[in-house]
Amino acid sequence: MNEIKTKKRILFYLVHPSKFHLFRITINELKKKHKVDIIINSKDVLEDLIKNEGWGYYNIFPKGRNTSNKPSIIKSGLKFVLTLIKLELFLIKKEKYDIFVTDDSLVVNGWIRNKTSYIFNDNDISTIKINKILFYFATKIISPASTDLGKFEEKKISFKGNKALAHLHPSYFSADASVLKKYELEKNKFCLIRVAKLNATHDVNNNEGILDRDIEKIIDLINNRIKIVIISERKLPLKFEKMKFKGNPSDIPSLLSFARFLISDSGTMATEAAVLGTPNILINRLAKDIGVHKELSDFGLQYFYEDISYSFNKIKNFISNEHIKKIFMEKRNKYIEKCDDINKLFLNLFEGK
Secondary structure (H helix, E strand, O other), rough: OOHHHHHHHHEEEEEHHHHHHHHHHHHHHHHHOOOOEEEEOOOOOOHHHHHHHHHOOOEEEOOOOOOOOOOOOOHHHHHHHHHHHHHHHHHHHHOOOEEEEEOHHHHHHHHOOEEEEEOOOOOOOOOOOHHHHHHHHOOEEEEEEEOOHHHHHEEEEEEEOOOHHHHHHHOOOOOOOHHHHHOOOOOOEEEEEEEEOOOOHOOOOOOOOOOHHHHHHHHHHHOOEEEEEEEEOOOOOOOHHHHHHOOOOHHHHHHHHHHEEEEEOOOHHHHEEEEEHHEEEEOOOOOOOHHHHHHHHOOOOEEEEEOOOHHHHHHHHHHHHOHHHHHHHHHHHHHHHOOOHHHHHHHHHHHHO
């Protein structure tokens, strides 16, 4: 009887691949003792990752929620309303839940039902546009200590570190060397270029990231000195097709660990590289205003630039410096020593310990 009383019904709403990685270990642990359901949107490789994990799930946006090529606050507002409606329809049909966990609109549905809801956020309040309205509805906001939430600090559950440590901390992750043979690569003899869509509401103000012409510049700069693998969320010209990664998305963390360096316009993947000790360059106009990236920069684990042209000298250094990986790994180890175990935090929080 006691087990029945303490069993919780928890609903996760995941809208980005990074949130799969963020909550993967926690969800697998919770499933052992609690009722856990998962709602998703189609976004990049999110659905593939969940299928590979063997989870059951409900996809309320099978064709994706944000199909625009450019960010739009108006369109995002309309999609926000549509999301609430779809979530409501789901909740009406399903059993009741005790806890809602998300980084998106589900907190509003939780507020309507007077249920405990947790929203994860690692963007500083100054960089968030429409999404910060969600903070009013959330019971608590889980954020890195380095993230500035402004007037919402009183709702903050703080932890030392960043979201990438949930799945890439050495206590939970070990790179699989078999991926090198699988993709015909050699350790430290290849680099990764990550190209995201950058069409979210916080990507307004010409946050263009890495354009096709920038990829050409990077290729010219590397000049066949090491192999290039492009991980792209958007469609690329045919001339880059032979470099495009077409494998299992679950292999990407291991590839990231063995790469000589990463050039990315995705803050998520650049952060993952940093906690793996892989040299990385982030091309993103927002990075200078986000606490997570500033903290990694202070530890010497990340370099960020608003424009690709500012990064060329650093790319050359990454190519020529044979010891760059060792240097980053030493800094990474010092950084991790100061960080919390975010998975333990989640479990204690969601289980009410």
